[in-house]
Amino acid sequence: MAAYINRTISLMSGDGPHNRPPITAVLTDSRGIRTGPDNSPLQIFVKAKKKINDIFVEIEDYVKDTVEYMHEIEKEQKIVNDEKVKQTEEFINKVHGIRDVLCRDHMKVAFFGRTSNGKSSVINAMLRDKILPSGIGHTTNCFLQVEGTTTDEPYLVQEGSTEHCAVESVGQLAHALCKEKLSESTLVKVYWPKNRCLLLRDDVVFVDSPGVDVTPNLDEWIDKHCLDADVFVLVANAESTLMVTEKNFFHKVSMRLSKPNIFILNNRWDASATEPEFLDEVRRQHQERAIDFLVKELKKPRKESFFISAKEVLQARLAEQDQKVSTPLTDGFQTRYFEFQDFERKFEECISKSAVKTKFEQHSQRGKFIASELRNILDGIYNDALKLKEEKLKQRKELNDKINYTEQQLLIITQEMKKKIHTMVEDVEQRVSKALNEEIRRLSTLVDEFNLPFHSEPLVLNVYKKELHLHVETGLGSNLRARLSTALALNMEASQREMTERMDVLIPENRKAASNIILPRRQPFEILYRLNCDNLCADFQEDLEFRFSWGITTLIQRFAGSGANFLALKNKRESPQNSVIPSTPTDVVDNRMLYANASIEDWSLLSRIAIMGATSQGTMGCLLVAGFLFKTVGWRIIVATGAMYGCLYLYERLTWTNKAKEKAFKKQYVQHATRKLRMIVDLTSANCSHQVQQELSGTFARLCHLVDEATSEMDKELKDLEAEVAKLENASGKAKVLRNKANYLAHELELFEDAYLKLHY
Known part of the structure; x- marks a missing residue:
């Protein structure tokens, strides 16, 4: 192994067979895991994911604030309808769903190829550990998905279950030789600690497949496991060539995905070491066929094919972690190893760019759509609030002018009506005084009309006097009413009608029906003449003794x-x-x-x-x-x-008979009553004028009360308008702030797209 490390260093310096351009060294720890993740292309996805998650956190809060705001103004103002509120509420679920997807979003790479081409070995080599079962023959029987976990211990979860199983059981569950075989489309998720693998820490997920030649249900596989894949890795057997089954699979993928990213790995290239004389020709042959397949058949931009030996890379990396390996490394390993690293580097760049594009572009567009829709809604609310506010301000001004006009007119009408009432009271007083004086002068005629039998006996005479008092009082009252009532009633009716018409103008139309405004009386106004002759002439003492006229x-x-x-x-x-x-x-x-x-x-x-x-x-x-x-x-x-x-x-x-006595009695009574009635002429006329004054003043007071009630209603309405204007101003202010925040969020998404989608794709 020390010799292997020396040869690797020599190769990095440009020595050794098949010299290649030097590749930037990757810092690794004692286990061979890279350090310095900030320089990894995968960090683009990590940073983009964090950024767009932060933006959607703001969008979610923003949507909640907008819904709360719309519920608030829906109760108080009619500037938003139920449809807009419901539409806004739907955005909460949409944003929440996007956030859930963003939290689960990762860079997904799917490995496909024929059985025993070494798909599981490639994944193990990239993960730097023997995680998935591999070996000769048909090994992987189902789909295996490897993703990172924050726990320190690995585990696996079967499809349709939440139970954590030991990761060692994956060799039994997914192995094709297992007695209890799983369905080829079944997915088993393997959770591997992120601290053991940088790729998993950077949200990369690996999907291993059973083999495209195992079952014809490729459409089901693609729909179930491949539609969200960012990169497809076709693991081919370098000892043979691309088969029709492999090509058919990617044709189907290309039909469902507009721009699938495909890498072709020619695995088991270590077999070329036994035939070095055909190495270049075979390599060129594989490359030409791979390029023809990608460019001519799949219409993909030209991409390189890589010639690797996943088994050798895995053994080398296990050796770097001081794990024992039994298979020796063959000649040309360094070249194959570096080509594998070259594949990993280009793979990281491709999957990062592709994942950012495929995972976040749609979310960004949906976020901008939500911000745009809310901005349009809020812009409409803002404009409606401003328009309604202008209407309320106009109504407030008109109402305020109406109140001022009513108060001014009420003051003017009050002064005019006071003068009119005073003039009419004086006129009534003069009329009553004049009429009463005339009736007093005609009192003898009224007394002569009294024909109750007369007798000088004191008891009978007392009754006679009471009846005479009543007759005189009734007659005077009847005569006064006949002379004055019609004219006074007409004047009163005209005055009340004038008051009503003048005050009717000051009462709003909506208040007239509710206020039952006073109209002129149906019955003519009648003055009560309180003469009270019984008390007035109570001191009358008749003198019925005989008096000789020539005495x-x-x-x-x-x-x-x-x-x-x-x-x-x-x-x-x-x-x-x-x-x-x-x-x-x-x-x-x-x-x-x-x-x-x-x-x-x-x-x-x-x-x-x-x-x-x-x-x-x-x-x-x-x-x-x-x-x-x-x-x-x-x-x-x-x-x-x-x-x-x-x-x-x-x-x-x-x-000197009873008749003469009656005549003398009436004459004395007329003289006495005349003198007494003349004493109360001023009092009676003042009393009648006071009745007129009370009637007119009462009518005018009731009309003023109605105007005051109308003014109070207008004052209350004015206060309500001021409160509504304040609420509309607050509503328009909040709508403006929220609308501007929608612009801010849309701008943030634009910056996100410029930073992560447009620049890096």
Whole structure:
């Protein structure tokens, strides 16, 4: 073995037979495993796999964020429909599936050839250990897949099972001479520790096949085990030539894969050492046939065929690991060994480039498609959010202007309606006052219309007065309503209609149906005239005693004027009621003026005598008057005058009937009621105007309340719009961020393609 190592070093220096260009030395450890993996072409795949995995981790997080965002805006805003949300949710499963595939992705190489061409030996030589069963005859009975594991101990798993079996059992399970044979298409996975083989550590998977001449079910093999292979290695027997069965297999592969990468290994080239004189001719023959097959039949770019001895390489590498080997190395081993290394180097470059292309290009395209679709969706959401935001801003401005306009118009209308109500109240007060004064002047007619039987008995008279009070109050009220109600109702209706029309403009259309806006009354407005004659004339005290019209007191009242009337009243029997009745301010003023302007010299003699008779010395005055007349006119005239005076007295006394008493009663009542009613004219007119003011103010207040409710609704709607604008602004901002992140992820995938797909393929 020391001699072998020396010969290897000599060959690396360019010495020895069949000198070849020097090949860059590969650093190995004590077991012959290469170190410095960063310089290996397989690291391209490893780095590319890590890079695209990192990108898809970001894509997965991005899709989840997008779905969460779309669920959020779906509840609050109508800028995304269920179809888009469902479409976005589907991307989660797609990305998750891609990530699962990426985690399982590896560089797969499939070895095919006729039985006993040394496929298993080639794999063992590349793995630097005798892992797969090999030997003479038909050895491998099923498909064997060798891949790396992070565990320290190797194991195998049969197809359809998860049980770990000892790796030593592979010689029994996969050996064609085993009694319990597995089906040719069955796959047995052999897991070998990655720390024992650099190729396995770099995610390379080897697939060994039973032999293309074992069964005609090549289509089933290809579909089941070869469609995801990155490189196909045809292991041919250098002692013979390419057979039809081998060519047919790769024709079928070429039909299913557009650009299959195929290496041709002419194994058992160590047999050429026994016939060195034909070595070059046989080598050239094999190369020409291999090139014809690849270029002319499979339409593949020209590739070299390699002449190796897998058995020798395996023994050499086992010897490098201080394992005992029994078969000696033949002449020309160094050349075959280096050619095997050349194959490995080109194989690593090819499988790395091919795997990166076949494994990651599709994922990269799908990632870009997902990013593009999400970008388009988010771009649509962003534009819709901006458009809806502009609409909401426009609505907010219009609503804000409407609120300001309503408040301004409400202030203007309020001022105008206050003035109108004030004017109408004054007009009503004047109308009622005028009408009531006119009705008071016609009070005697109203009292005369009262025809209830009259009797001077106190009990009957009290009932009569109550009925008269009611008659007067009802009559006055009826007359006032007849004179005023129609005009006032029309004015009230016109005013209420004007208020309603003015306020109707300020209430939005959608609020009118809900607010039941007040319309003018169906029944005319009617003023209640609260005269209350029963209480007003409760102090009325009738005087039904007989009074001779030609009596001294009567004559004094008739001829002496108001001053004499005042003095005559001194002798009148005063009642408590009469003493309580206050005189009106007008009467007081008139009496004072009469007292100031009248003088004792202007009075007639009769007046002076009457005044004297009205004093406490009345009797003496009467005697003096009688004596004065007796001496002046004579007794006959006095007697005649007395007789006539007596007749008049008797006539009046006889005509003082119940009817005369009723007439006197009504006259006294009219005088008393007139005076009392005149006292409440201002109060009544003010009361009526107050009713009108209350009615108009109440109507206007209700209308204002409706406007205030509408304004409150608009304020609430304005706040809702502001909240929606804020949400839309937030939604558009997030959509913009997510859209930009989609561009970022697409750019990352572009950089990945530039770095690993375009540059290295």
